[in-house]
Amino acid sequence: MPVKFEAAGEKHETEDLVQGLGRVLEKAYPLIWKQLDGLIIRSELVREAAERLVPEPFDWKEDTEKAARAIAGISSPKITRMLEPRNDEEKEMMKALLTRIVLERIGMIK
Amino acid sequence: MRVALEAEEGKWVCIKKGEFADSPEERIDCARLLASIVESARRKLRQEKGIDPETIARICGAKYNRRQKKYVLKGRKKPEQVKEWLERVKGLDEPDESAVLLLEMLGYDTVPSQKTFEEYLKKMSLGTEGYCPREN
Structure with a gap:
């Protein structure tokens, strides 16, 4: 096994x-x-942010410039304001979920 | 929900199990176990696929942090730099997994660290932020 x-x-x-x-x-x-989900982080805000960063899913290997912009955007002040984290830990939790969804949308993880 | 991982290869053995009810506190415990499973599976998978953290660290200039026990590149990263590093990992044997490791070095983790997880739960369970999972 x-x-x-x-x-x-x-x-x-x-x-x-x-x-x-x-x-x-x-x-x-x-x-x-x-x-x-729905328990400790407001995942709907994170999903909205991910869709703003990556409106249409694509393969990062086909367009590394677009992928790099989306990744850099994860920690941008604009996106952080959109997520409205209530403290540093929540900010980190939301950032991790946002990273996961963004990486899924650019085909880096399944 | 029942969660169980049993994996073995040579001297490497990984057994993690738990059974959880559908209550807020047990869902958090379940998430904690799943995060630990992901961490172990990811570490072993990278090893098996021959993904060398040093190679990725050299690409982006990340330094090994003894306290965090991983390669880290601090500071804000410009999209142009990220693009350049993605171009380089794209050429490696396991581009997707190598790119995920690169992003972890840049501070983009897909699973919160155990410390963040615990600190967050502690803060929330104190009820100072308007939500107390242990009372729901």
Whole structure:
């Protein structure tokens, strides 16, 4: 058993370590934020910010300039104001979720 | 929700398990376990794929931070610089994962650090910010 993973009622098992760990990341990442959704961070604001930074999904490898602008925008004062964080920790939490959504929209993570 | 990871390869063994009810505090505990699973899986996956943090650090000029135990590049990054670094990691064997590691060095983490997570929960559970997860 190189990798056995179970979450949200789904079970995955594979002898291929790389494939198995890849699947763990694919499944576990969204679940983290699903667990926190609406509970401690205002994720709707984060999604709006991500859509402003990346209006249409694209592949970062095809346009690194556009990808770089979107990434740099994550920590811009304009986006921070839009997120309205109530403290530094919330700012970091929201920034992490925003980064994840932006990277998904530019095809860097699944 | 039940969450379980069992993985093994040679001397490397990773077992993380938990079962959580659908209450606010247990959802937070579940997120904490999932974040820990992601961290372990990501570290091992990068190792298996031969992604060398030093190579990425050389590309952007990040320095190893002993306290944080990772490569970090402080300060504001201009889009032109980020573009240049993305162009360089694009040419590596594992471009997507290498780019994610590059961005982590630049301070763009996709999962909050354990410290931020704990500090945030502590602050919120004190009820000073208008929300108290333990009472919901």
